[in-house]
Amino acid sequence: MLETGGQLWSIGELATLCGATVRTLRYYDQIGLFPATGRTDSGHRRYSEEDVRRLYRIRALRALGLSLEQVREVLAASPDDAGAVRRLLASQLSALRDQAEQALRLQRQIQTLLDNMGDAMPGVDQFISILEGMTMYEKYFTEEQRAELAQRRDELGPAAVEDARTTLASLVEEGLSHLSAKTPVDDPAVRDFARRWDELGSQFHSNDETKAVARNMWQENSPELSAALPWPADRLQELVTYLQRVRDAG
Structure with a gap:
């Protein structure tokens, strides 16, 4: 009906x-x-x-x-x-x-x-490297942490991100020179170097948790992550270890 x-x-x-x-x-x-x-x-x-x-x-x-x-x-x-x-x-x-x-x-x-x-x-090997890097990034950082990092980059803007890359390259060279000179970890110049390094990292990490994840990812994958960088992987690993010794020294 x-x-x-x-x-x-x-x-x-x-x-x-x-x-x-x-x-x-x-x-x-x-x-x-x-x-x-x-x-x-x-x-x-x-x-x-x-x-x-x-x-x-x-x-x-x-x-x-x-x-x-x-x-x-x-x-x-x-x-x-x-x-x-x-x-x-x-x-x-x-x-x-x-x-x-x-x-x-x-x-x-x-x-x-x-x-x-x-x-x-880019060549196929570069695409593979990028894809491996993305897989590695997702393996270590949670979805929430990846979103947080992306938001921090967006807030900084392209110009600030590029400046940070330039500053990081300068800091790496400075740190490697301290390594070569075997500068003591309690030297004021080295402490100042470590402070500036951590301040740069704090621009992209809002908390110690993501910093720790990033360090862990680097320690476990430094050869792969440093393959596209102009410094030897073993020297970069030594620098990361050196930085941690400086932090531990106070």
Whole structure:
């Protein structure tokens, strides 16, 4: 019997409205998941506002990865009230946020590739090196820590990041000269060098936890990480050890 109160939609109108196909809606009807509220005298399906809300729930649950049978079970166990819809909306919002975070991670990865290209097309070995570096980065830093580091870089801006790279290169040369001269770790000049090194690192790390993770990543992967740097990996490792001795000395 055809419902007369409220707005009604034909199957074609509802398919256009929600972006589904008529074939899909007919199939949902055939399996009893989404029957039409009523039919015209000539047998054409007509859908009500309540049907529209049910269809939204079906499509939202499908978007969350549930099978049709699982959707049926959820709808049977959870009445179509405000609380049930609120929980569904919260779940869908959480899933969308996860997808957005994945998109941001992909964006950062692509930006890393672009940043390492320069003006010339890198060779396959360079692409492999970059990809290995990204894998290593994700292995050591949590998702939250990676987001924090990316935010710090964005806040500093490209000019400040480039200045930091120049300063770091100068500090490395200064530290290696102290190593070669075997300057005592309690020497005031060395302490000043270590202070400036740590201050530079603090621009990119807001807490000691990410600093410790970065040091651990370097210690365990210094040959790979230093492959593209102009200093020998063993000397850089000696410098990192030397810096820690200076910190321990007070």
